Amino acid sequence: MMDVGAHPIGSLYAAERGRLSQFVRRLLRGGAGAEDLVQQVFLRLLVSGCPGHGRATLMAAARNLALNHLRDLRRRGETVLSDEAFAQIADAAPSPEAVTLYRSELRRLLEAVAALPPRRRDIFVLSRFEGLSHAEIAARLDIAPRTVVNQLVAALASLDRTLGPA
Template identity: 30%
Template structure:
């Protein structure tokens, strides 16, 4: 089954995630137009592969990983342009970039595991899989207000557990 049910779902995923993706890339690159081009490339690629694309983890993790690789690709191309050869950045630069995103995702997963089971499910569906409140309510056969209540409690817990990552996760945990 495709990761995107239809164009409206794809558009919602874009709206829900572009700002976090933008901030993640911008803090590394610092150039608005380059970052906007990167995000456009990512979403064009996803749209072109939408029929066969299967995202097994969570959509946010997938998108942040895509940003990570685009940032690395950008620096590789920049290096080639300036020096005529690849990989003039120290290997530790790439390790820090890769581990930064992987560690971020691991810390989020650890914090999610601290939530009660039902709250975990609602949180994952909302923040990691991109479902709307109404879609979650329908799928779990609960009221939209219950979904809102679960998300509010979960976000409060998550903010507390991940407060040391506040600048990076500010958009991720907005109610």
């Protein structure tokens, strides 16, 4: 790890960081990210291996990075939110209570499906869980398509009785 204070850029950073940060904050109109952009200026300077740049070069680099940053924000349509505004955004994830309720309902449904007679259960699972058509189920189980329809109707009626109205 390099000791930045011993490097010529370290002293340049110490001398110019505050002024560049203020300049970039003005360009960003107080927007977040000014410190990051100033660090990028010095990082690029360090990577280029040309520590002899003056204030004008640093200001131009900072200006260019700030303008690129603003252009990128406009292009992406990104909005910077304050901490208070961010905290008020509703979480799209279901609440723990809703997750528990959904799991309970799913468990009830699976138990009711498991209680169906074997052939009816197989037809229901192939239709509703695996998404097969009536013809595909009939071909797979070697039964008539009409039997598939009759068994599905019977399965749905049985599940409706077991689970009750929604």
